[in-house]
Amino acid sequence: MVDPVLLELESQRPMVGDAVGKAVKYIEEHLADSFNLADVAAQIPINPSYLSVLFKEQMNVTFSEYVTRARLQKAKELLLTSSLSVNEIAERVGYRTAKYFIKQFKEYAGTSPGQFRTRVIRGDAAPDNGRMPERD
Numbered sequence: 001m002v003d004p005v006l007l008e009l010e011s012q013r014p015m016v017g018d019a020v021g022k023a024v025k026y027i028e029e030h031l032a033d034s035f036n037l038a039d040v041a042a043q044i045p046i047n048p049s050y051l052s053v054l055f056k057e058q059m060n061v062t063f064s065e066y067v068t069r070a071r072l073q074k075a076k077e078l079l080l081t082s083s084l085s086v087n088e089i090a091e092r093v094g095y096r097t098a099k100y101f102i103k104q105f106k107e108y109a110g111t112s113p114g115q116f117r118t119r120v121i122r123g124d125a126a127p128d129n130g131r132m133p134e135r136d
Helices: 004-015 018-029 037-043 048-059 063-081 086-092 098-109 113-122
Strands: none
Touching: 004 063, 018 037, 018 048, 018 063, 037 048, 037 063, 048 063, 063 086, 063 098, 063 113, 086 098, 086 113, 098 113
């Protein structure tokens, strides 16, 4: 059920620089909040453009893709370990609307959040075996 891109990034984490490490930690601690690159850069503090370049160089994904993948991974966990509604999960992982959350979830997981929950709980194989596709 783990996103293979996140799994690979986690193994590379000890090799990232201080600024990117702080950015990743901030993202993980604030998934439910609304934030952007500039907000995270201000917390470090570092220039947002420079953080963007460093993030892509060191993590091999853009800042926004990392945030999306982290949010959707957390959503998968909540779908399987709680009885929260899709709307509540969307809110807990930082999406303002359930509609956009569902769209993003389908794009990455190949199925809707509700179908994902049902299939995994029933033991049916999800279309992507529960893994988000790698993106270029």
